[in-house]
Amino acid sequence: MSKRNIAILIPAHNEAKVIQKTIDAALLVVSKKDVYVVDDGSTDNTPNIAIVELGQNVITISTRGGKAEAMSAAFNYFNLINRYNYIMPIDADTVISVDFIKNTLPILKRDTKKQIACVVGKVMGVNHRWITTYRVWEYEIAQSIHKHAQSIEDAVIICPGCSTVYRSEIFKKIQIPTGTLTEDMDLTFLIHREKLGKIVYNGESKVITQDPAYIKDYVKQLNRWYTGFWQCLIKHNIPWGGQMLDFEVGLIALEGLFNGILVASLIFLIPFVLKINPLILAIPAGVDFFLFMIPTVIYTGIKNKIYHIFLYIPFFYFLRFLSSLIFLYCFMKVVLSFDLKMTWYKAARY
Amino acid sequence: MSQQPIPTVGSIVFLIHIAVIVISWLKKRPIIIVLIILLLTGVFSARYIYGNSQRQKLESYTSTQKNHKDEKTEPITDINFVKDQRFAAWVPWWDEDRVITSLQNSHGALQMISPVWYVLGPNGTLQENPTKQKEKIKDVAINSGIVILPTINNENGDVKDGFDPKRVSLLLNNKSLQQAFINNLTNVANEQGFIGWDIDWELKNKDEELLFTEFIKDLSEQLHKNNLLLSVSVQAKTEDDVKIGDTKGENWTELSKYADEVRIMAYDFHYDQSDPGSLTPLDDLETVLDYAVKVIPPNKIVLGIPLYGYDWGSKTESVQFTDAIDRIQKNGGTYVRDTASEELVGNYRQLLDKHTVWFTDKTSVLRILYIASNYDVQKISFWRLGGEDPEIWKLKQ
Numbered sequence: 001m002s003k004r005n006i007a008i009l010i011p012a013h014n015e016a017k018v019i020q021k022t023i024d025a026a027l028l029v030v031s032k033k034d035v036y037v038v039d040d041g042s043t044d045n046t047p048n049i050a051i052v053e054l055g056q057n058v059i060t061i062s063t064r065g066g067k068a069e070a071m072s073a074a075f076n077y078f079n080l081i082n083r084y085n086y087i088m089p090i091d092a093d094t095v096i097s098v099d100f101i102k103n104t105l106p107i108l109k110r111d112t113k114k115q116i117a118c119v120v121g122k123v124m125g126v127n128h129r130w131i132t133t134y135r136v137w138e139y140e141i142a143q144s145i146h147k148h149a150q151s152i153e154d155a156v157i158i159c160p161g162c163s164t165v166y167r168s169e170i171f172k173k174i175q176i177p178t179g180t181l182t183e184d185m186d187l188t189f190l191i192h193r194e195k196l197g198k199i200v201y202n203g204e205s206k207v208i209t210q211d212p213a214y215i216k217d218y219v220k221q222l223n224r225w226y227t228g229f230w231q232c233l234i235k236h237n238i239p240w241g242g243q244m245l246d247f248e249v250g251l252i253a254l255e256g257l258f259n260g261i262l263v264a265s266l267i268f269l270i271p272f273v274l275k276i277n278p279l280i281l282a283i284p285a286g287v288d289f290f291l292f293m294i295p296t297v298i299y300t301g302i303k304n305k306i307y308h309i310f311l312y313i314p315f316f317y318f319l320r321f322l323s324s325l326i327f328l329y330c331f332m333k334v335v336l337s338f339d340l341k342m343t344w345y346k347a348a349r350y
Numbered sequence: 351m352s353q354q355p356i357p358t359v360g361s362i363v364f365l366i367h368i369a370v371i372v373i374s375w376l377k378k379r380p381i382i383i384v385l386i387i388l389l390l391t392g393v394f395s396a397r398y399i400y401g402n403s404q405r406q407k408l409e410s411y412t413s414t415q416k417n418h419k420d421e422k423t424e425p426i427t428d429i430n431f432v433k434d435q436r437f438a439a440w441v442p443w444w445d446e447d448r449v450i451t452s453l454q455n456s457h458g459a460l461q462m463i464s465p466v467w468y469v470l471g472p473n474g475t476l477q478e479n480p481t482k483q484k485e486k487i488k489d490v491a492i493n494s495g496i497v498i499l500p501t502i503n504n505e506n507g508d509v510k511d512g513f514d515p516k517r518v519s520l521l522l523n524n525k526s527l528q529q530a531f532i533n534n535l536t537n538v539a540n541e542q543g544f545i546g547w548d549i550d551w552e553l554k555n556k557d558e559e560l561l562f563t564e565f566i567k568d569l570s571e572q573l574h575k576n577n578l579l580l581s582v583s584v585q586a587k588t589e590d591d592v593k594i595g596d597t598k599g600e601n602w603t604e605l606s607k608y609a610d611e612v613r614i615m616a617y618d619f620h621y622d623q624s625d626p627g628s629l630t631p632l633d634d635l636e637t638v639l640d641y642a643v644k645v646i647p648p649n650k651i652v653l654g655i656p657l658y659g660y661d662w663g664s665k666t667e668s669v670q671f672t673d674a675i676d677r678i679q680k681n682g683g684t685y686v687r688d689t690a691s692e693e694l695v696g697n698y699r700q701l702l703d704k705h706t707v708w709f710t711d712k713t714s715v716l717r718i719l720y721i722a723s724n725y726d727v728q729k730i731s732f733w734r735l736g737g738e739d740p741e742i743w744k745l746k747q
């Protein structure tokens with residue numbers, strides 16, 4: 001039996017509110033036979049919705065074990081690694097764009113020497129409040145600039161769990177890692193460390209995802225991400241691995257920390273600085289505003305057709321400062337105290 | 351769900367990544383690199399050509415400046431006359447690091463300094479300016495054989511370069527205040543080892559000319575009793591007294607009877623509030639000297655010569671020689687010599703802000719020294735030490 005092309009795998013835990021939309025979108029790009037759902041101990045209607053749509057392609061794990069375990073279970077149960085050339089795990093709140101597969105698969109197929117381990121698509125946020133507009137901006141820079149450059153440097157630091165198509169063979173060599181709060185970053189670092197192949201970013205392959213709309217959810221989500229970031233750093237011995245990844249992650253970590261410390265100290269120092277010489281602040285602030293903020297906001301505004309994005313700039317600064325502080329907080333929590341307490345957090349769906 | 355735990359909070363990684371993208375993009379398009387090189391070459395050539403045309407414009411502009419001599423001044427070949435001149439310099443209290451460097455650079459060319467360490471306070475008493483390196487300057491001066499005759503001005507600390515006539519008025523109209531002030535001067539000079547005092551009170555009231563002369567008379571008597579010298583700094587004026595500003599508060603004939611030196615500040619003919627132009631136009635200088643030698647004994651005349659300049663732009667500032675050169679070079683400007691005044695004139699642009707800088711250097715100073723010597727004026731005082739053209743000191747060697 002010849003291998004099938006691509007499997008879409010949806011691990012889901014209590015996703016009844018959104019899973020229908022996710023399955024519908026997946027069915028627009030692949031056939032019904034190629035969409036799989038792993039119900040990870042849901043207590044709501046998630047498995048029933050999935051079974052109605054996909055029948056036998058749904059399995060249920062009665063005790064919740066987390067995303068990595070759910071995926072491993074599906075790999076084994078459905079023999080996905082041997083039956084498929086490519087596997088795309090997506091989150092239950094992810095809507096794949098209709099041309100995602102069309103834009104992604106040719107890259108992998110052209111790679112006859114199998115040098116590419118996975119292709120990473122672009123994650124798009126949905127803009128409906130100022131926090132989500134910030135996320136749209138953040139995604140745009142994180143991907144069009146950072147990830148694009150990382151792809152060139154061969155140092156993509158994260159293959160998002162919702163927009164990556166893996167060559168299935170890589171899962172013969174590694175297990176999906178567990179033990180951190182950002183399992184997709186953990187997996188990405190592992191691909192680098194095991195030298196399983198290149199990670200290619202393709203901005204034309206798009207998925208749409210939901211992001212927190214309220215500060216409380218936003219803070220919790222960042223807390224999880226950044227905690228996971230520092231956990232992965234320690235787990236994979238960064239920056240001592242001698243790979244481009246170490247340089248890239250090290251640089252980001254350093255800048256993030258520097259910003260965190262700067263913001264934390266500014267809270268106390270601003271009154272003194274303003275009294276002594278406001279120019280000390282005005283120059284770096286001006287550089288940041290004109291070289292970074294304004295160009296990226298214009299770019300994001302035009303590209304995503306959000307023309308009132310400028311009105312949100314003050315909020316953007318607020319969220320950047322807040323993010324810096326959370327990043328610093330997570331560093332202190334994870335790196336300085338080595339407290340690897342895992343808490344799963346999921347944003348409220350709307 | 352989990353997308354990008356990169357903190358999008360800073361801009362350094364961002365700029366590095368932009369560079370990575372641009373370089374990788376260019377690597378695939380060598381033709382673009384060639385085009386960029388061509389474009390840059392074009393821009394630099396255009397800039398060079400534009401600079402040259404600006405220089406020509408500047409040259410034609412300076413040579414047609416009104417109130418200036420039209421003929422080119424004869425070159426000065428023999429500079430021996432400088433050796434007979436006594437060099438003194440005012441010393442600002444706010445630029446002391448550069449002052450110390452200048453003192454060290456002057457290699458015996460200076461014989462006297464007048465640091466502006468004192469000010470007539472708003473209540474008519476002697477106050478000290480907030481100098482930070484007074485002792486160091488004193489040491490350097492004494493070790494170089496330079497005598498110190500400090501200046502007392504009437505600057506109002508709240509206003510930059512602002513002089514306050516009210517405090518002068520208060521003192522001139524109060525005999526007991528004057529007596530205390532004079533006594534204080536004698537004491538301070540003796541304590542600090544000064545050889546006398548220089549009074550530089552500017553923008554005085556016209557109707558207090560007599561009172562000022564009377565005060566200078568009393569002051570000189572007291573100082574002379576204590577073997578101290580008195581210098582009075584005055585604004586340049588001419589016979590008809592209309593050349594610059596309001597200078598009627600000073601009667602040169604009377605003042606020179608009592609003061610040991612009358613320092614004529616022969617500069618600021620163009621200043622921050624005027625159009626750009628030379629600090630000391632030579633024909634104006636000659637008119638001032640024509641008048642001065644008539645009313646002041648030549649041995650009491652001290653000619654005040656500018657060692658600075660002005661940078662006229664959206665905001666006009668006084669600059670030193672080194673500042674002026676720095677600004678012009680940093681901003682890709684040019685400078686030429688004004689043939690009439692022999693001062694340097696530069697142009698530069700900072701974005702949309704067009705600047706014109708007039709400033710003095712060794713050559714323009716030498717011309718003034720030469721003219722002074724033609725009038726038998728052998729005492730010179732420079733405003734001011736710090737950031738001047740270091741070549742000036744070589745004139746004495």
